[in-house]
Each structure stands twice: as C-alpha cells, then as structure tokens.
Amino acid sequence: MDKLRKKRLLNNGIAIVLVIVLYVLLEILIRTELLNPIGFTSDFFKKMFINIILAVSLNLVTGFLGQLSLGHAGFMSVGAYTAALITIHADLPIYIEFPLALLAGGLMAVVFGLIVGIPCLRLKGDYLAILTLGFGEIIKVIMTNLKGLTNGASGLNAIPSYSKFGYVYFISILTVYIIYKFIKSRHGRAVISIRENEIAAESCGVNLTYYKLFAFLIASFFAGIAGGLYAHNIGYIAPKTFDYNYSIEILIMVVLGGMGSITGSVVAACALTIIPQLLKYMNLGQYQMLLYSIILIAIMLFRPYGLMGKYEFSLSKLLNKGKRASQGGTENE
Amino acid sequence: MNESKKLLEINELSISFGGLNAVTDVNFYINSGEIFGLIGPNGAGKTTLFNMITGVYLPTKGNVTFDGKVVSGKKTYQINNIGIARTFQNIRLFREMSAIDNVMLAMNKETNYNLLQCIFGTSKYVSEEKKIFDKAMKLLDFMGIAEFYNYKAMNLPYGQQRKLEIARALASDPKLLLLDEPAAGMNPTETAELADIVRKIREKLNVTILLIEHDMSFVMSLCERIVVLDYGKLIANGTPQEIKNNPKVIAAYLGGE
Numbered sequence: 006m007d008k009l010r011k012k013r014l015l016n017n018g019i020a021i022v023l024v025i026v027l028y029v030l031l032e033i034l035i036r037t038e039l040l041n042p043i044g045f046t047s048d049f050f051k052k053m054f055i056n057i058i059l060a061v062s063l064n065l066v067t068g069f070l071g072q073l074s075l076g077h078a079g080f081m082s083v084g085a086y087t088a089a090l091i092t093i094h095a096d097l098p099i100y101i102e103f104p105l106a107l108l109a110g111g112l113m114a115v116v117f118g119l120i121v122g123i124p125c126l127r128l129k130g131d132y133l134a135i136l137t138l139g140f141g142e143i144i145k146v147i148m149t150n151l152k153g154l155t156n157g158a159s160g161l162n163a164i165p166s167y168s169k170f171g172y173v174y175f176i177s178i179l180t181v182y183i184i185y186k187f188i189k190s191r192h193g194r195a196v197i198s199i200r201e202n203e204i205a206a207e208s209c210g211v212n213l214t215y216y217k218l219f220a221f222l223i224a225s226f227f228a229g230i231a232g233g234l235y236a237h238n239i240g241y242i243a244p245k246t247f248d249y250n251y252s253i254e255i256l257i258m259v260v261l262g263g264m265g266s267i268t269g270s271v272v273a274a275c276a277l278t279i280i281p282q283l284l285k286y287m288n289l290g291q292y293q294m295l296l297y298s299i300i301l302i303a304i305m306l307f308r309p310y311g312l313m314g315k316y317e318f319s320l321s322k323l324l325n326k327g328k329r330a331s332q333g334g335t336e337n338e
Numbered sequence: 339m340n341e342s343k344k345l346l347e348i349n350e351l352s353i354s355f356g357g358l359n360a361v362t363d364v365n366f367y368i369n370s371g372e373i374f375g376l377i378g379p380n381g382a383g384k385t386t387l388f389n390m391i392t393g394v395y396l397p398t399k400g401n402v403t404f405d406g407k408v409v410s411g412k413k414t415y416q417i418n419n420i421g422i423a424r425t426f427q428n429i430r431l432f433r434e435m436s437a438i439d440n441v442m443l444a445m446n447k448e449t450n451y452n453l454l455q456c457i458f459g460t461s462k463y464v465s466e467e468k469k470i471f472d473k474a475m476k477l478l479d480f481m482g483i484a485e486f487y488n489y490k491a492m493n494l495p496y497g498q499q500r501k502l503e504i505a506r507a508l509a510s511d512p513k514l515l516l517l518d519e520p521a522a523g524m525n526p527t528e529t530a531e532l533a534d535i536v537r538k539i540r541e542k543l544n545v546t547i548l549l550i551e552h553d554m555s556f557v558m559s560l561c562e563r564i565v566v567l568d569y570g571k572l573i574a575n576g577t578p579q580e581i582k583n584n585p586k587v588i589a590a591y592l593g594g595e
C-alpha cells in the first residue's frame with residue numbers, strides 16, 4: 006500500500022512537471038511569435054485549449070452518458086454573456102473580477118442546464134437531442150431580443166481581454182483533470198453504466214435521473230466557463246457567434262476523437278483547430294468543409310469508434326511499460 | 339431462526355399490455371431463507387412478474403410487499419436499495435466496463451465519498467475505493483471468476499457472463515435475489531455447478547432466492563417450493579413432488595409443447 010502510494014505521488018509529480026513544461030514551451034512560442042507566420046498566434050493556442058474544454062465536457066454527456074446533445078454552444082453563449090456583462094460592468098481588481106465572472110458564467114450555464122435537463126432527462130429515450138437543439142436556437146433569440154442587456158444582434162464589444170494564455174491553458178488542464186477524475190470515480194461508473202444498459206443500471210440501484218442530470222450539469226458548467234474564456238479572448242460576442250454550427254463542430258471533435266475517450270477528445274480538439282488554420286495559411290480555406298467531410302467518412306470507414314475508440318492515455322501505464330499494472334482503480338492521468 | 343417469516347408477498351398481481359392479460363390475479367408468498375421456483379411454458383408471464391416485482395412495470399392491479407412494506411409504485415433503483423436484486427434472461431451486463439467495475443457499480447450506495455474528495459484524491463476516496471474493490475474481488479472469487487476481474491464484460495465467455503451478472507446482483511447486499519433462467523445455455527456440468535452456487539448463496543450469504551428456470555431437474559432438485567404460471571395465471575403451488583404429479587401442470591406443459 007505504501008509503495009503504491011509512493012508510486013502515485015511520483016506519477017502525480019511527473020504529470021505536474023509535464024504540464025508546466027508544456028506551458029513554458031507554449032508560452033515561449035507565443036512570446037517569441039516564432040509560429041506567427043503560419044498563424045499559430047496566441048489567439049490560436051487559446052482557441053485550441055478552449056476547444057479542448059468544450060470537446061471534453063461534451064464527451065461526458067455524449068460519449069460517457071450516451072445522450073446526444075446538440076446545443077453545447079448554447080451553454081457556451083450563456084456563460085460568455087454572463088461573464089462578459091460582469092467584467093464590463095463591475096469594477097473590481099482583475100484577479101477577483103475575472104475568476105468571479107467565469108464562475109458566474111459556469112453557474113448560469115448550470116441554471117439553464119437544469120431548465121433543459123429536468124424535463125427531458127427524467128424520460129427514457131433521446132429527448133435530449135431535440136431539446137438541446139431547440140435550446141441553442143432559443144438562446145440566440147433571447148440574446149438578440151434582450152437588447153438592453155445584450156445589445157441585441159450587434160453583440161457586446163469592448164470586453165476586456167482578460168483571457169491570457171496561462172488562464173486558458175491551466176483552466177483547460179484543470180477541466181480535463183476534473184472530468185477524468187469524475188469518470189474514474191463511483192459517479193463515473195454510474196454514468197457509464199447508464200450508457201451501457203439503462204434497465205440494468207437502474208436494477209443495480211442507480212438513480213437514472215440524478216446521474217443523467219449530474220453529468221449534463223457538469224458539462225454545462227464547463228461549457229459556460231469556456232464561453233467566458235472565449236468572450237475575454239476575442240473581446241467581441243454576438244448571438245450568432247454561438248450558433249448551431251459551433252455545436253456541431255464540437256460534436257464532430259467528440260465523434261472523431263472517440264465517444265468515451267477523453268484522450269480522443271483532446272487530440273481531436275487540437276487536430277480540428279490546427280487543420281483549419283493550416284488550410285487558411287495555405288490559402289485553401291474554402292476546402293475546409295470538404296476536408297472535414299472526407300475525414301469523417303474516412304473515420305467512419307476505418308475507425309468507426311473514433312480515433313481513440315475508448316482508449317485512455319495513462320502516464321502510469323506508460324511509465325510501467327513492461328511491468329504489468331498490478332492494481333485497478335488507482336491509476337493516473 | 340425466522341424461517342417462516344414472509345419476505346415477499348404477491349397479492350392479486352395483474353398486468354395487461356393492450357388487450358393481452360400477461361399476468362392475472364397471481365397470489366403467493368416466499369418465506370425468508372427459501373429457494374423458490376417459478377416455472378411455466380414460454381410466454382406464461384414469468385419475466386413479466388419479475389419486472390413487476392422490481393418496478394420495471396407498474397401492475398394494473400394488485401401489489402407486491404417486501405418485508406411487510408408495499409413496494410409497488412416505487413422506482414426500480416429504490417427497490418434495489420431496499421434489498422431486491424436480479425439477473426436478466428437475456429444477459430444485461432455493462433459490456434464495455436470491466437468485470438470488477440460491473441460489480442463495483444452495484445455498490446454505489448454504500449460508497450461514501452463526494453465529488454470533491456475524488457477530485458483531490460483524498461485518503462477517504464482512496465480507502466473507500468479500496469474497500470469496495472476488495473469486496474467486489476471477494477464476490478468474483480465467490481462466483482469463481484476472480485481471474486477475469488480486469489476483462490471487459492463483453493469479452494467473457496457466456497457462462498462467466500452469467501456468473502458475473504449474479505456477482506453484480508449480490509453486490510448490493512440483497513435479501514432477495516431474482517434469477518431469470520440462470521441455467522439457460524449451460525451444459526449439464528455447468529448447470530450442476532450453478533446449483534451448488536445457488537445453494538452456497540443461500541447458506542453463506544443468507545439470501546432468499548426466487549428463480550425462473552426451464553431445466554426441470556435443476557428446479558426440482560434445488561427448490562423447496564414451486565409455483566407454476568400458465569397464460570398469466572397461477573395454476574399450481576407446492577413442493578416439487580406435488581408439482582410433478584399435478585395434472586394441471588402436466589396438461590399445461592403437454593399442451594404447450
């Protein structure tokens with residue numbers, strides 16, 4: 006037991022060091038503007054890590070819980086507007102104001118998650134897809150019509166650019182870590198069991214409504230946070246920023262990476278941020294949709310369960326290559 | 339010993355699907371500690387009866403009481419929480435989950451840690467996970483499939499899948515275990531082994547058992563009492579000897595062939 010504990014601490018230590026090393030490397034790249042010519046600017050990297058938050062959180066609902074959600078961008082929108090309105094109107098030091106705004110954005114998304122989730126997650130069947138689809142559209146209409154608050158269709162601008170790369174990066178890592186831990190816990194087992202077989206899960210004592218809602222609200226929360234980060238990166242948001250296409254783009258990341266693989270979502274979110282940028286750089290931007298379709302068809306043909314299937318990258322397994330991992334339930338990211 | 343204490347009572351239980359009366363006015367009870375058989379030709383309503391006991395279907399008439407309390411109307415997960423667990427005729431495992439995770443899932447309610455404790459990996463989280471891991475391992479061992487603990491459920495051979503389903507059902511510490519055709523698809527050796535396991539579950543774990551089975555020698559040698567359903571109606575209730583010689587039962591089976 007003590008040995009195991011030491012090993013766990015060591016693995017955690019290595020993971021933390023890796024996270025920091027990657028941060029320093031990326032920060033250097035951004036500061037030196039080395040890759041700016043091909044468009045890998047600080048904005049680009051921030052977008053990439055925001056996409057990671059979105060893909061991983063959506064995977065919780067669509068991949069692990071097994072419910073299709075078509076309105077992830079809608080929750081992002083709620084978070085973005087909430088956070089932006091707070092930082093625009095409040096007058097606090099940034100290190101208080103920004104975290105507060107992000108948190109409020111996440112919580113507001115949870116409130117909307119409850120409104121959408123409660124009626125349909127109590128039922129069996131795919132009602133969530135329809136309701137979230139409608140929700141995404143309704144949010145757009147609401148944001149357009151609440152002119153006094155949201156400035157209508159022209160959107161909010163002059164949002165302070167608080168989303169420094171470090172913020173986005175560490176929040177993104179934290180999101181992945183939290184969702185990973187959730188999945189590996191008793192709660193995660195309950196969520197996955199619902200995907201695998203609802204009737205059996207309920208017969209084993211799993212409260213279906215509670216766990217469906219639980220997973221859905223966590224996903225909404227992180228979508229809201231991602232929205233807040235997005236707003237304070239671009240500095241401008243409008244209702245149509247978070248439309249149906251954005252929701253689908255996130256869904257493609259999840260499907261491409263592998264439903265039920267956090268690793269897959271991370272990889273796919275990176276790939277689908279990098280590819281469009283490279284196309285743009287090569288002046289092939291107009292072929293982006295064509296390429297997406299080809300990639301998706303290829304995936305369906307050759308890797309129907311996504312790039313990673315349900316595979317999960319594990320540092321401890323990598324470190325123990327050769328030796329057999331001796332214990333379940335205590336692995337590491 | 340409270341051998342004669344009524345654990346489960348089925349009162350006037352009925353259900354119809356559209357015009358079809360799948361179960362009609364069924365009455366019987368099971369005492370604590372019994373191994374009880376439920377038999378009948380195909381389509382007699384046996385699985386439907388299990389579904390009503392476990393809250394999957396709501397009876398159109400009558401009710402089920404367990405430990406003296408009415409359970410009809412409660413949700414399936416609540417009925418599991420008060421002590422009734424089951425297996426399924428067509429195996430319903432969590433196919434993508436490992437064998438041990440299948441069992442640990444069913445211990446969710448006795449696992450005591452919250453979201454924050456698992457995010458921070460506190461000692462409470464570690465010790466609780468270890469507690470149920472060990473308990474699940476013991477159950478797998480009890481069923482004789484401990485070596486497969488790390489296999490995905492879908493990759494287990496058929497017979498082991500049936501055993502894993504029983505291990506998972508036992509994980510919630512039930513007082514009553516419902517087995518829906520546990521011997522289906524097994525060869526005579528496996529069936530004999532299963533009979534031993536069922537007895538062991540009653541002796542060692544103090545669990546009362548209600549089982550559906552088509553294998554007559556299995557049921558007759560294992561059960562102390564048996565009820566027979568035919569076209570949704572209860573046509574006989576008695577010891578294996580009484581059931582064997584009951585003309586109605588013989589007619590039902592011969593007519594059903």
Ligand SMILES: Nc1ncnc2c1ncn2[C@@H]1O[C@H](COP(=O)(O)OP(=O)(O)OP(=O)(O)O)[C@@H](O)[C@H]1O
Nearest residue numbers: 355358360378379380381382383384385386387427
């Ligand atoms: N959800 C349902 N909707 C409609 N009819 C149903 C439903 N569930 C069961 N039935 C019908 O109820 C009757 C009893 O079915 P049940 O599955 O309980 O039989 P059984 O005794 O378990 O048979 P077997 O030995 O073949 O498993 C059948 O005619 C079946 O078609």
Ligand SMILES: [Mg+2]
Nearest residue numbers: 384385386427
């Ligand atoms: Mg049946």
